[in-house]
Amino acid sequence: MSKDPQSANYYQNYPKFFVSFLKALWDDKATKENGFGYHWLPKMDDGKHYSTMHMVDAMYKGKVKGYFCVGADTAVSTPNSNKVRKAMENLDWLVGENIFNNETYEFWRGPGVDPKKIKTECFLLPAAATMEKEGSQSNSGRWVQWKYKAADAPGDGLPVGEIEIKIMAAVKKLYEKEGGPNAEAIVNLKWDYLDKQGHYDVIKVAKQINGVFLEDTVIEDKAKGTKTEFKKGQLVPTFGNLQADGKTACGNWIISGSYTADGINKMQSRGKEDPTGLGLFPNWAFAWPVNRRIIYNRASCDVNGKPYNPKRKLLEWTGEKWVGDVPDGPWPPMADKEKGKYPFIMKTDGVGALFGPGMVDGPFSEHYEPFEGPLAKNPMSSQLINPAAEIFNSDMDKLERASEKFPYVCTTYSCTEHWCTGALTRWQAWLLEMQPELYVEISEQLAKEKGIQNGARVKVSSVRGEAPCVAMVTKRFKPFTVEGKTVHQVGMPFNYGWLFPEDGSGGDSTNMLTPTAGCANTFCPEYKAFMVNVEKA
Amino acid sequence: MNNKPELVKLIDTTLCTACRGCQVACKQWNEMPGLRTRQRGTYQNPEDLQWNTWTLIRFQEYEDKDGKFQWIFRKDGCMHCTDAACVKVCPSGALHYTPLKTVGLDRNKCIGCKECVAACPFHIPRYNASTDKVYKCDLCYTRLTEGLPPACVKSCPTGALTIGEKNKMIKKAYARVKQLGGDANVYGDKFVDGTHVIYVLQFKPEVYDELPVKPSVPLSVVIWKDLLKPLSLLGAGGVVAGSFVHYMLHGPKAPPPEGTNEAGKTEGGE
Numbered sequence: 001m002s003k004d005p006q007s008a009n010y011y012q013n014y015p016k017f018f019v020s021f022l023k024a025l026w027d028d029k030a031t032k033e034n035g036f037g038y039h040w041l042p043k044m045d046d047g048k049h050y051s052t053m054h055m056v057d058a059m060y061k062g063k064v065k066g067y068f069c070v071g072a073d074t075a076v077s078t079p080n081s082n083k084v085r086k087a088m089e090n091l092d093w094l095v096g097e098n099i100f101n102n103e104t105y106e107f108w109r110g111p112g113v114d115p116k117k118i119k120t121e122c123f124l125l126p127a128a129a130t131m132e133k134e135g136s137q138s139n140s141g142r143w144v145q146w147k148y149k150a151a152d153a154p155g156d157g158l159p160v161g162e163i164e165i166k167i168m169a170a171v172k173k174l175y176e177k178e179g180g181p182n183a184e185a186i187v188n189l190k191w192d193y194l195d196k197q198g199h200y201d202v203i204k205v206a207k208q209i210n211g212v213f214l215e216d217t218v219i220e221d222k223a224k225g226t227k228t229e230f231k232k233g234q235l236v237p238t239f240g241n242l243q244a245d246g247k248t249a250c251g252n253w254i255i256s257g258s259y260t261a262d263g264i265n266k267m268q269s270r271g272k273e274d275p276t277g278l279g280l281f282p283n284w285a286f287a288w289p290v291n292r293r294i295i296y297n298r299a300s301c302d303v304n305g306k307p308y309n310p311k312r313k314l315l316e317w318t319g320e321k322w323v324g325d326v327p328d329g330p331w332p333p334m335a336d337k338e339k340g341k342y343p344f345i346m347k348t349d350g351v352g353a354l355f356g357p358g359m360v361d362g363p364f365s366e367h368y369e370p371f372e373g374p375l376a377k378n379p380m381s382s383q384l385i386n387p388a389a390e391i392f393n394s395d396m397d398k399l400e401r402a403s404e405k406f407p408y409v410c411t412t413y414s415c416t417e418h419w420c421t422g423a424l425t426r427w428q429a430w431l432l433e434m435q436p437e438l439y440v441e442i443s444e445q446l447a448k449e450k451g452i453q454n455g456a457r458v459k460v461s462s463v464r465g466e467a468p469c470v471a472m473v474t475k476r477f478k479p480f481t482v483e484g485k486t487v488h489q490v491g492m493p494f495n496y497g498w499l500f501p502e503d504g505s506g507g508d509s510t511n512m513l514t515p516t517a518g519c520a521n522t523f524c525p526e527y528k529a530f531m532v533n534v535e536k537a
Numbered sequence: 538m539n540n541k542p543e544l545v546k547l548i549d550t551t552l553c554t555a556c557r558g559c560q561v562a563c564k565q566w567n568e569m570p571g572l573r574t575r576q577r578g579t580y581q582n583p584e585d586l587q588w589n590t591w592t593l594i595r596f597q598e599y600e601d602k603d604g605k606f607q608w609i610f611r612k613d614g615c616m617h618c619t620d621a622a623c624v625k626v627c628p629s630g631a632l633h634y635t636p637l638k639t640v641g642l643d644r645n646k647c648i649g650c651k652e653c654v655a656a657c658p659f660h661i662p663r664y665n666a667s668t669d670k671v672y673k674c675d676l677c678y679t680r681l682t683e684g685l686p687p688a689c690v691k692s693c694p695t696g697a698l699t700i701g702e703k704n705k706m707i708k709k710a711y712a713r714v715k716q717l718g719g720d721a722n723v724y725g726d727k728f729v730d731g732t733h734v735i736y737v738l739q740f741k742p743e744v745y746d747e748l749p750v751k752p753s754v755p756l757s758v759v760i761w762k763d764l765l766k767p768l769s770l771l772g773a774g775g776v777v778a779g780s781f782v783h784y785m786l787h788g789p790k791a792p793p794p795e796g797t798n799e800a801g802k803t804e805g806g807e
Contacts, residue, residue: 430561431561436573436576439576472579475606
């Protein structure tokens with residue numbers, strides 16, 4: 001909390017959001033006396049991280065015994081695929097939910113794996129594709145758009161939401177009968193999201209996420225001098241109405257207001273008006289929070305509330321109120337020292353920041369070499385790699401820095417024709433026809449040096465694994481001169497796996513080569529630079 | 538139908554990102570299968586136009602005389618000539634001018650003679666031995682008559698593909714060329730009485746793979762179809778003349794031995 005009276009300190013409202021969330025989970029079982037069930041929630045340990053790389057590492061060390069892999073292909077997508085696939089052998093069970101089978105769900109019969117030796121029990125549950133289910137879809141512009149079901153899923157396919165609700169309902173039943181660790185959290189769960197036909201009630205879930213009054217409630221607005229009455233069961237109009245005393249339940253406060261108190265699903269809005277002319281389309285779908293199209297929008301105005309750019313008026317203070325986009329808070333502009341508030345209301349100090357608490361490095365930019373790079377010494381400083389980055393050190397996390405055995409820098413990317421691991425797109429004949437198999441792009445200079453012809457089969461290897469593929473000799477890759485030496489770079493897509501095409505002609509994951517290393521803050525894996533060798537196959 | 542304006546599809550190669558949405562959309566709309574291919578050391582796949590591939594993005598790595606590199610993308614496909622060699626040589630009437638002046642192909646009438654394959658100056662029609670028919674783009678005729686753009690144009694996210702009234706599109710092409718400057722040029726409006734697919738090219742036509750610099754209806758086709766054939770119909774002597782001209786027709790340009798690709802298995806490198 002900031003003591004600056006002009007900071008909105010918006011997170012002072014956090015208890016309202018959090019208690020409402022707990023009430024959404026446990027309803028009347030969450031009481032003031034039991035702390036609204038806070039102690040039932042699983043907690044993250046201090047100093048521990050929970051990224052995919054950490055999960056796989058824990059699996060490899062035998063600490064994670066069960067794995068729900070929903071809409072993902074971890075055996076292809078995650079760094080150091082050999083380690084990932086080995087880690088899965090330590091699982092007691094694996095549940096896949098997807099519209100296609102993939103290399104993760106079939107790890108027990110993958111290349112070099114003897115199925116007889118795998119103890120893991122594997123399940124694959126067929127899921128409905130996006131056009132085969134109704135619900136909301138959020139984009140990176142924070143629009144939550146409702147979409148409709150166009151067709152039934154083939155065979156036994158169900159929406160993933162329905163699969164989860166049914167599994168959890170069965171788990172709950174089992175816990176009620178047999179008990180088990182942390183049983184209260186499960187047996188007390190509010191879990192009535194199936195309709196009368198026994199299917200996923202998507203509207204009910206949407207309303208629970210929006211938030212609902214659990215008791216008749218009178219909300220007093222002291223500033224406006226008004227009192228509004230809400231009935232038990234009525235949907236909350238916005239998160240401003242959420243209560244810290246357990247009178248409201250809300251699955252996710254930022255989505256509050258997407259389903260109005262009058263029962264209108266604003267996510268279904270399809271108005272094409274654009275009054276600002278800036279492409280905000282305020283009546284199309286719902287933008288979280290409170291249909292605000294640009295967050296911190298008051299920062300586009302000066303201290304008097306006048307837009308910095310009068311030609312692009314996002315919103316403006318008329319002297320009485322804000323007109324335009326939904327303002328980030330109703331307060332007058334900053335020039336009003338008494339009532340005015342800073343625009344960055346979710347930040348403690350209310351102002352924008354280049355650096356803030358929670359980051360393990362910074363604030364100034366610094367050059368570090370990749371975790372595994374061509375240099376033994378950083379030419380810019382005495383620190384070779386980011387000292388804040390976590391180092392994974394299992395016996396499969398090998399490294400060959402500045403090595404003659406693996407002299408080329410490899411970078412990975414996607415091709416246009418496939419989506420990520422290709423687990424969805426490799427089954428599509430039109431796409432596979434255009435991009436049928438794994439390739440490595442190399443410069444004409446490196447091709448000449450290694451005697452590699454365009455289109456020839458080659459073996460790309462790192463200290464962690466191998467990726468046989470086809471050489472694409474191209475002018476688009478050029479050697480670099482680094483510290484007076486020629487350094488070659490090669491590039492590979494990562495869209496292939498052994499399971500499909502069935503004849504294995506697509507090759508396997510490029511992540512056989514990549515190291516378990518990543519960003520010190522986000523653990524986004526370092527797929528973009530590591531060391532390999534390229535040889536004629 | 539006859540009152541419909543003459544349409545031209547403009548391919549602005551300078552706006553193409555080679556996403557190949559058009560290549561897929563074409564197959565989807567025309568219900569053509571995707572065939573198994575191999576990686577041959579290029580993004581271009583399939584290797585060439587083929588019976589199931591009526592439009593193809595050609596990928597070309599180009600360095601100008603100063604060593605400046607550019608990755609060139611060109612969408613290849615039927616040019617829909619006003620004076621179309623394929624229509625001229627087609628003995629069954631399968632290839633025809635539509636009321637929109639585009640070149641249609643009625644596959645029910647096609648007898649698989651491959652005359653069009655040999656005659657087309659752009660090397661567009663492709664033969665499938667398993668069906669004994671020829672295939673090519675019809676500019677999505679059934680979409681055009683419903684007022685819809687061809688599938689390729691509909692799929693294009695960058696505006697590289699547009700379609701509209703002939704004069705407007707030609708004007709648009711020249712305006713773009715003027716804006717681009719340098720070697721930029723309009724390709725298609727000046728030969729075979731004008732094509733209904735025109736390009737804005739960034740470089741001179743000779744820079745591009747598989748693009749004829751001066752396309753024309755082959756002389757043999759002109760002599761046979763426009764001059765001798767009418768004469769030959771006058772009498773039995775025409776049979777002799779016909780045999781002679783048939784030799785002339787096939788002598789200089791034989792159909793490529795590509796009728797074997799129905800399985801689509803183009804193994805190995807280039």
